[in-house]
Amino acid sequence: MTELTLVQAVNRGLQQAMRDDGDVLVLGEDVGLNGGVFRATEGLLKEFGEERVLDTPLSETGIIGTAIGMALYGLKPVAEIQFLDFIYPAFDQIVSELAKFRYRSGGQYPCHVVIRSPYGGGIKGGLYHSQSTEAYFCHTAGLKVVIPSTPADAKGLLLTAIHDEDPVMFLEPKRIYRSVTGEVPDGDERVPFGRARLVREGTDVSVFAYGAMIPVVTEAANALAAEGISSEVIDLRTLVPLDEAAILASVEKTGRAVVVHEAARFCGFGGELAALLAEKAFFSLKAPVTRVTGYDTPFPYALENLYLPNVERVSHAVRTTARAG
């Protein structure tokens, strides 16, 4: 066990996988000499050389297209997209190619690429260094979507991603890259996909979140406990595959649900979660499912703090949901 920040845990995960498996390589903008703009790939060039740590030209199309070709051949490329906001030049390769290779070839061509990308707000990054567009990827059949919120999960889920057989979108909440620290197992300890993490047990309301919203939601839950409201906080961790069993079990117990994410509300992940509950937990629900999310505007700069769900908004929503019905 070592105490690490979240971004350090990502770094250790990459290092671990590269040490254990010569097929693993990383590519992206500024990932080599510079060690990544967030230092997630620090030290890798030195240890593994230019053949396994590729500083690429400024083309996300090229990064992902090249990674796909490598994966088809049998390597395990881990591509870094510098900010999730800059992934769109590669969207065609991701949606049309990466997600569909196995399917369209009848299973002949698995295509296992891990795409790592810092995402989310809270760093005063304005429209183009803040967005949370996980819903695009969740809606794309053939992609797994993983979002850690702790250092241990960052490393453990990344190792699982790298050794998985399918394409994985690995979205890293950059806002808590350094603000969150924790004990991380040394070695190749993997955290399985498809299992939510119970952050806090509770009986009155189930609160579902992921990424940088976990500390916010946890703080809110702690504050509400003092008011006598017992919230169960669940970190979804992998949106695809989703741990529906854990979600439904919690709501069957509490009868109330709040879902929190940074992304815009309309057609966001929270919509899916609410729909799921409306379908499968309809007769357990004692109150409407509440969504606490970003607004349906582009991501702002000056007003970022008012756009993002914060402890107060979450607390307010949980309180209201606990009393509704």
Place this chain on the structure above:
Amino acid sequence: MTELTLVQAVNRGLQQAMRDDGDVLVLGEDVGLNGGVFRATEGLLKEFGEERVLDTPLSETGIIGTAIGMALYGLKPVAEIQFLDFIYPAFDQIVSELAKFRYRSGGQYPCHVVIRSPYGGGIKGGLYHSQSTEAYFCHTAGLKVVIPSTPADAKGLLLTAIHDEDPVMFLEPKRIYRSVTGEVPDGDERVPFGRARLVREGTDVSVFAYGAMIPVVTEAANALAAEGISSEVIDLRTLVPLDEAAILASVEKTGRAVVVHEAARFCGFGGELAALLAEKAFFSLKAPVTRVTGYDTPFPYALENLYLPNVERVSHAVRTTARAG
């Protein structure tokens, strides 16, 4: 009034707008000499010349980037993307630029581009000539999303789109381009955004759909009427802005809802609709909201008919929903 097919109505809408307003122009692949691969732009090159009907090189990035520049300057470009499946090379321009220009400039740079694109399955087009990814655009703040299902709406909504001040994704259900005909007003008759169309009144279940699912849903509703189940069919027409008032009014009446679309289920538009009902019509709902959708697989070829919602699947779902609770 003239009896037209849906694709003819699109063509007349373009012609009308181009006759009335010299700032309107069309651009895209094969839109000129060839009249569009579906003939939606037939005759326009001849009538309006090469300056207003641009056959472009094979680059969706170029088509949309160029259209944006034209719009910034003050023209009203209507870009055709040959199939919605081929829009992804332009995704960066759409999501990062088109949708955000007005916002990021504090209102200085409105950016009014209409993107027309045939979408959806049912033509044996396999993975890349069949997809329904309207949810990507609905989740992107700053875009309007419009889907006609009748010739009159195709022309009327297109005219509204062209004379709107915001970017509009105008998705045309190609499966019913020629199979659906109807009376279409001559002249510049516009159909407003944000108003759903009541296709069929009913009292037992509300069925929400759009595009090529409308004929399917209507046929199911007619069949169910014989069984004594009265379905209200609502064609949403514009997903953004959404006619929530009509949706809620219908569900308050019926207490039951089914939503039907071709797109994959997970994080699809149906999720938003179900979430909306769970939030705002919770106490009216007598049964879980049912989603009848494509599956969470890539779009198939040989098994297309089993992938797409059809009359039988819709009828089955409506029947079940009518009886549930």
Place this chain on the structure above:
Amino acid sequence: MTQDPGRAAPAAATPPGEGLSNEETLAAYRVMVLARATDERCLTLQRQGRIGFYVPASGQEAAQIGAARALHAEDWVFPAYRELGVALARGVPLEALFHQFIGNSGDVLKGRQMPNHYGYREFRFVVASSPIGTQITQAVGAALAARRRKDPVVTIAFFGDGATSSNDFHAGLNFAGVYRAPTIFFCQNNQWAISLPREKQTHSATLAEKANAYGFPGVVVDGTDLFAVHRAVSDARRRAASGQGPTLIEAQVYRFGPHSTSDDPRRYRADTEVAHWKEMDPIKRAKELLIGAGVLDEARDTALWEEARAQVSRALESAEKTSPVEPGTLFDDVFAEPTPRLVEERAEFDRLLAEGVIKP
């Protein structure tokens, strides 16, 4: 660095013997004939509704088969959707293709794609998709992977004149130049991208010279000349394999037929243009040379055509007798292992099938 810029002249074809023996030439010619016979039959089948769609390759056989025969078995091919000649030259059985065209249970792809969008791992022929150009960057990635593994493998991307405008063309050639990837970029300039003529696709004098922008050579070759193509690709392969990096080859050809069975080329091009190019029919040119070299005569040629047509009929017959794909396969291969959600959707689907709500 561009070599031979300008339009390929309709000069006399390169004589055999340079790189291809008479025997090899005859073998190549046989594949060309088989490709043409397949094309002709498939256009009819589509009209009869026996296959759903078809993309003809006629006119491009010399380019495709000349290129394919310059490759090694271990090389990786990244095709577009029009590479029938390449597939056949790589050894893909005609029957496998017909299973794919029909999309039945004999199709290795499990009926997942439209006709012509095939791929066969066994033949290192990567599965095609529709979006234009995407295979170009992928070919570069596979080449880098092969180099990392120290495999003596070259990759080749096939694409059209229209694809030179794509994002992946730019990114792929740029990455290949930077990393000196062992990749061949083989552009079949068939003069049209559906209805857009080559001159309106880009304002450069040739497509080959676009390679300059990425710091490696581009060559123009007469794509109706089997031998010229074979030589150009052999040279490029040698460069790639010996660490000298990528080459862009522009093979100037013509698409004799429609873009696809959904297309009507009379809307945008003149019959005289088609007739002009038909004079340079690659099959006619190869035949004349083979006859000149004494390897072929009219009678043998006729026999060869009959044999090809019979082969097509046999493959078709077998494919048409094969059962359709199983409904449940709809849910396979989304992931290596289905997610719980897919398991649930499949169970729902099976229930609907069992109750007769949906029918196979």
Place this chain on the structure above:
Amino acid sequence: MTQDPGRAAPAAATPPGEGLSNEETLAAYRVMVLARATDERCLTLQRQGRIGFYVPASGQEAAQIGAARALHAEDWVFPAYRELGVALARGVPLEALFHQFIGNSGDVLKGRQMPNHYGYREFRFVVASSPIGTQITQAVGAALAARRRKDPVVTIAFFGDGATSSNDFHAGLNFAGVYRAPTIFFCQNNQWAISLPREKQTHSATLAEKANAYGFPGVVVDGTDLFAVHRAVSDARRRAASGQGPTLIEAQVYRFGPHSTSDDPRRYRADTEVAHWKEMDPIKRAKELLIGAGVLDEARDTALWEEARAQVSRALESAEKTSPVEPGTLFDDVFAEPTPRLVEERAEFDRLLAEGVIKP
């Protein structure tokens, strides 16, 4: 068609008088000094936490201001995020920029964007975004629109060496070549794209020669030489305005500072390289020429710097005194008219504000 390929030699700067009068040169120099003074102050302000982020332009002033001064007032500028010199040369008031850097209620952009991502319709300076390259195709579209309107307008896209690898570079230059758009593509090759050196960005000898691939001229110019840049852009503007189509200009410059305040350039480049380029500091070069021409002397220069610094202080002071943006503006400008959903979200937001759940 490429002219002057190869690296710009650190030769003696072009003398004034060619295209720019002494008076104009002095005016340009004044803007260069103002830009540099702004940069220096802003780097400090960022360290002090008074602005959130900053992208310095130091080293690129001659390229930016030389280019801007060759344009006409009616021309449209499509900038990237590093074009401080262009903005100032277009007449954008320094105060407007400081409002933007702070993101307060005086910001025309309503505090919507990070510092440096500004735009001012009044000055035909289109609002910048972060995604690299996207302005390139847009500049082409605006040029075609202007031509359609028969306006005597040229558009110019500013971008970096890294942006030549972007999708929009390829598409934009290709469309411009095909339609002969009145557009100038002005690439400031500052040798680095964050940590990636120019040589690893692409394998072509120069960036300018990439224009060949699109059938129009590319020129290399010494971007530290105000006059050389001014001449190159004037020529390109003349070509564009007279229907001769686009030009790609590669201005070779150097970024003296970090990529942005989030960057530490010592991780990837040597101090000696920086020192080498600082010998060609465009401000130093312009100053020497102006002194040589008798238009400037040390005392006047000092006064000019003081004046610039005072101007910066005044603009800053005024911006820092300006109130923050109103919370409710969060919901403006998504659409021309808010949708019902936005109205509802805003009402919810107002309620939360009123109840003190969220605080401005």
